[in-house]
Amino acid sequence: MTPPGEITRRQLLRRIGTAAFVAGPGAGLLSACATAGTGGDPAPTTSITASADSKNPFGVDAKKPLEVVIFSGGYGDAYARDLHEELYKKEFPGVSVKHNATQQIGTQLRPRFVGGDAPDVLNNSGPESMDLAALAAEQHLADLGVLFDAPSIDDPAKKVRDTVTPAVLDNALINGKELVLNYTVSHRALWYNAKLFESKGWKVPVTWTEFVELGEKAKQENIVLFAYPGQKGPYYQLWNVLYTAAKIGGNQIIIDIDNLVDNAWTAEPMKQAVTAWVDIQARFGDKAYFGLDHTQTQIKHLQNKVLFYPVGSWIENEMAKDKPKDFQYAIAPIPDVTAADKMPYGAIQVGVGENFVVGAKGKNPQGGLEYLRIMLSKEGARGFTEKTKNITVVNGAAAGVDLPAGLRSAADAQDKAGQNVITEARFEGWYKELFDYGTEQINVVMAGRITPEKFCANMQKKADAVKKDDAVAKQTRSQ
Structure with missing residues (x-):
């Protein structure tokens, strides 16, 4: 038995869900990917340090392309394509953003993560959502602590973590690190x-x-x-x-x-x-x-x-x-x-739900963090609510939005429940x-x-x- 804390690369690949690729038509793909990173130790995670520039706290290269993968389910993908990605382009004029909407998150993304070709932003949701704990163990997920400690777009005097409901921070943790952003209530x-x-x-x-x-x-x-x-x-x-x-x-x-x-x-x-x-x-x-x-x-x-x-x-x-x-x-x-x-x-x-992660080994993790910061602005959050009729975790962002009857019913039920809330x-x-x-x-x-x-x-x-x-x-x- 492998001693606790010492996990082989083969075990990690199994946890990510790629074991199915070992046999059959995908065997060559997995073999090539497995040898690309060498032996049993995971590749080092990209370290991102916040800068003093409140407008570009992650030091994003304005010319570097960004790739965003969205689960096209109940929320669709228009909120990303027509809102968040456009806000990112507005911040970095001329930048190229590659948008991919799919319901086959696992099928499309597992081989990419194993091969070191992760997208910069991933909306990991739906029936094929990936095993985040396994991805974290292989250091595929960027640390979002730097995001939560960054200045808020709306009020640079406030940290991002002070603008969201506390459940976001509780649910961000994997192995004690803030690696996941849950975006909706x-x-x-x-x-x-x-x-x-x-x-x-x-x-x-x-x-x-x-x-x-x-x-x-x-x-x-x-x-x-x-x-x-x-x-x-x-x-x-x-x-x-x-x-x-x-x-x-x-x-x-x-x-x-x-x-x-x-x-x-x-x-x-x-x-x-x-x-x-x-x-x-x-x-x-x-x-x-x-x-x-x-x-x-x-x-x-x-x-x-x-x-x-x-x-x-x-x-x-x-x-x-x-x-x-x-x-x-x-x-x-x-x-x-x-x-x-x-x-x-x-x-x-x-x-809180609908999780987003940044690929630590993607081509532009700095841009991925900034993309999430834009999502957590009031403009980004309010626009999401207007397009999807669902509330985000950003405090006060939905104020004044005309909500449909079902969501009003849910909000009323939450008020009546008070402290009697069933945990997730x-x-x-x-x-x-x-x-x-x-x-x-x-x-x-x-x-x-x-x-x-x-x-x-x-x-x-x-x-x-x-x-x-x-x-x-x-x-x-x-x-």
Whole structure:
């Protein structure tokens, strides 16, 4: 066994997800890339020191091209192409910015990172998002501490870190270093059509009993009470189960899972959460949704064939072109599962998301840092909200922006929740192998092919394996 802290290059490549390239048509690619950097030690990370120039704190070469890769999902990519990249060009007239929008982040970017050809800015999101902990272990991610300590574009007397919500800084950390920028504020709960509820005279359920009763009413209308996408989106239901467990047992449930605490997945609140949702699927679900992707399922939701859909607040912008006039997105908290839930009704998950990183070994990491600084300006953040109808982490940037009904609903729900906020699970970014396994297993248990107890046991076994794997850098959180 490799001693703790000593990770071979082969192990790191496996963690990044490139092991699949070893065999088959990609073998030559991986072999060439693996020899390019020599033996087992990672190449040194580019060191960037802030300068005294508040207008160019990273010493960007104004003539050096910049490459930006954006995940073209719920937010699209126009915010980058038409806003942030244009602001960068305005700051450095004549500079060339290469824009690449894709939904295949892993497929396109894994071989590039391994080969030392990383983009300068990467929006690492979607079902093919890369393992950031593994990239960090290979020193592929630029240290963003220099960004957070740089002068804000709007007020050079303030550091960037003083202009964003504190959760940004907590979630930036991998192995104690600030390596990731989470750019958006998201609300994950159950989404529904407020106009349909109004027309039917239905009330949003507060208790699980009311939830089941509403399921019976919906069934009579040929409406599925609840559905999630079994293809390219089962992690929506994994999130939903995790946050239901936190609703029952408190945020410590998620903190323990993130910290790889022994028996965290087999804790009673986790079993209760999985059991509750498996029962809903069995009584009111439709197995056809296991074969649909997120877009297809969301279309069914817009057609009032699905009552509740577990997703985040990006949904409204993602489906803006398809949303009919008689559909009004609104957010509903998870109903009380038991009479003894630790978190009261109204608790919802509020977190930061949509992560961006700068390639430490890219051709222009200085430009990448400046690009993120522009994103964190009020002009950059407000423009993002106007284009995507989603709020960023920049304090006060959305003031006065006309928000759509669904986002207003989410903001109101956040206000009502107060301090009763369900924490965000972080193992998705810390231990992607565990998260990916969870997205597979959630389909299996929801389809009734294994019991909730077996699901929890399988997840615990996988978590234990990750915990024992010396190739995986371990992360911890206290809250």
